[in-house]
Amino acid sequence: MFNSILTLIRGRAFDAEQAFIDRNAVSLLAQQIREAANAIQSARRAVAIAIAQNEQEKNRHAAIAGRIADLETRAVAALQKGSDELAREAAEAIAQLEAERDASGKAQAQFTQTIGKLKATVRISEARLQELQRGERLARATQQTQKLNAACDDNSGLATLDDAEETLARLQAYQSRCEIAASAMKEMDAASRQAHIIEKLANAGCGAPLGPSPDDVLARLRERMNSAA
Numbered sequence: 001m002f003n004s005i006l007t008l009i010r011g012r013a014f015d016a017e018q019a020f021i022d023r024n025a026v027s028l029l030a031q032q033i034r035e036a037a038n039a040i041q042s043a044r045r046a047v048a049i050a051i052a053q054n055e056q057e058k059n060r061h062a063a064i065a066g067r068i069a070d071l072e073t074r075a076v077a078a079l080q081k082g083s084d085e086l087a088r089e090a091a092e093a094i095a096q097l098e099a100e101r102d103a104s105g106k107a108q109a110q111f112t113q114t115i116g117k118l119k120a121t122v123r124i125s126e127a128r129l130q131e132l133q134r135g136e137r138l139a140r141a142t143q144q145t146q147k148l149n150a151a152c153d154d155n156s157g158l159a160t161l162d163d164a165e166e167t168l169a170r171l172q173a174y175q176s177r178c179e180i181a182a183s184a185m186k187e188m189d190a191a192s193r194q195a196h197i198i199e200k201l202a203n204a205g206c207g208a209p210l211g212p213s214p215d216d217v218l219a220r221l222r223e224r225m226n227s228a229a
Contacts, residue, residue, distance in 0.1 A: 026139050033132050040125045047118045054111035061104040068097045 075090035 026136070026143055029132075029136055029139065033129065033136055036125070036129055036132070040122060040129060043118060043122050043125065047115060047122060050111055050115045050118060054108060054115060057104055057107050057111060061101060061108060064097050064101045064104060068094055068101065071097070 071090050071094045075087045075094065078084075078087040078090060
């Protein structure tokens with residue numbers, strides 16, 4: 001029984017761990033990509049250092065070869081002069097330099113091999129990193145889409161959208177009424193100004209009168225009175 005409980009606890013812990021990883025998978029992926037990018041950058045620096053060291057070794061190899069050639073020339077000259085002791089000393093120095101030259105050649109070969117492997121590793125790693133970065137961008141976009149879909153599936157989210165659409169419709173209707181009212185006011189103001197100008201012109205005797213004047217009314221009344229008499 002006790003073993004079963006322990007097994008259950010371990011199972012629950014594993015499930016919780018996996019659920020936590022799933023919930024934070026995008027953040028975890030982003031951090032892993034950052035760490036991989038840093039590792040690739042370190043590999044690039046290692047390649048650059050190896051190339052620099054190889055160039056130094058090439059220069060050292062060339063310098064040793066030059067010294068060997070110079071000593072050989074001088075040793076031959078010593079032999080020609082009968083200076084066997086000097087020629088032997090030169091030969092000993094040449095032997096040491098040739099050993100250094102051979103060691104330098106081996107070092108160059110190792111550097112060349114190492115550089116080739118490092119470059120290949122960096123190229124492959126960079127390609128994998130780029131693929132991971134594309135995958136991360138896609139995962140983030142998918143995550144945002146899923147969050148939006150979840151919000152739309154939630155009743156409260158749908159209610160919020162409905163409320164927002166209703167508010168927008170009311171706002172648009174109100175703005176439309178305001179525009180219509182403002183336009184009507186402008187038209188009424190324009191008509192009022194035009195009517196006032198026409199009235200002034202008519203009162204000044206310019207054009208037909210707009211209505212009967214008091215004099216016209218009195219004349220009509222007198223005419224009616226005379227007709228009755």
